Amino acid sequence: MTRGRTLPRSFYARDPRAVARDLLGKVLQRGSVAARIVEVEAYLGGRDPGSHAFRGRTARNATMFGPAGHLYVYFTYGMHWCANVVCSVEGDAGAVLLRGAAPVEGLATMRRRRPAARRDADLCSGPARICAAFAITGTHDGIDLTTGPIRIRSDGGATPVRRVSTRVGLSEGRGDHHRWRWYVPGDPNVSGPKVRKG
DNA sequence: ACCGGGATGTTCT
DNA sequence: GAACATCCCGGTG
Numbered sequence A: 001m002t003r004g005r006t007l008p009r010s011f012y013a014r015d016p017r018a019v020a021r022d023l024l025g026k027v028l029q030r031g032s033v034a035a036r037i038v039e040v041e042a043y044l045g046g047r048d049p050g051s052h053a054f055r056g057r058t059a060r061n062a063t064m065f066g067p068a069g070h071l072y073v074y075f076t077y078g079m080h081w082c083a084n085v086v087c088s089v090e091g092d093a094g095a096v097l098l099r100g101a102a103p104v105e106g107l108a109t110m111r112r113r114r115p116a117a118r119r120d121a122d123l124c125s126g127p128a129r130i131c132a133a134f135a136i137t138g139t140h141d142g143i144d145l146t147t148g149p150i151r152i153r154s155d156g157g158a159t160p161v162r163r164v165s166t167r168v169g170l171s172e173g174r175g176d177h178h179r180w181r182w183y184v185p186g187d188p189n190v191s192g193p194k195v196r197k198g
Numbered sequence B: 001a002c003c004g005g006g007a008t009g010t011t012c013t
Numbered sequence C: 001g002a003a004c005a006t007c008c009c010g011g012t013g
Helices: A016-023 A107-113 A127-133
Strands: A027-030 A033-043 A071-076 A080-087 A094-105 A150-154 A163-165 A181-183
Touching: A016 A033, A016 A080, A016 A094, A016 A181, A027 A094, A033 A107, A033 A127, A080 A127, A094 A107, A094 A127, A094 A181, A107 A127
Parallel strands: none
Antiparallel strands: A027 A033, A027 A150, A033 A094, A033 A181, A071 A080, A080 A094, A163 A181
């Protein structure tokens, strides 16, 4: 059930901070599983100490250096997958990490994939939780979000209230000069510290 | 509600 | 060998 339209490549081919802000309210869709994005973080590539691309291209982050509109999926803490959308121009390695989403379709499938979730608000409230709920793994690294099985669409709904804060979970690039996290204040599907101010 | 620690293995120094 | 864009569980208040 795909109402609305898949975001075009031009949406992603911009500054990651603009993409991050505009992703709030958009819908991540894979088959009959869908969730509305409520929390994201922008990463600026080679000039961002918090980015995987800060020290240059490697086998892991190669997708970030490719064209915008593709999915960059990485493995962390020995057990979790996290997903980003590649932004900006090819070679810039800009990206936006998907951190929180509100389930809107396919909740039974999500619950099966996320047995530890006690409430529906636990299904997609975290970068690794989103990947688990959508069954996104390393096999999806590099796929095209404009033509592939995983897409982000706009359903024409109202733009949600948006707020900015510092990023989550970093040892570098988390200062006030890097306020590149966008979220919908008060939404229960927002992850991270209980800080709802920013 | 909040906090602390363990899980688990890839990536990079 | 350390770090890691995290999550879950079990403790305590």
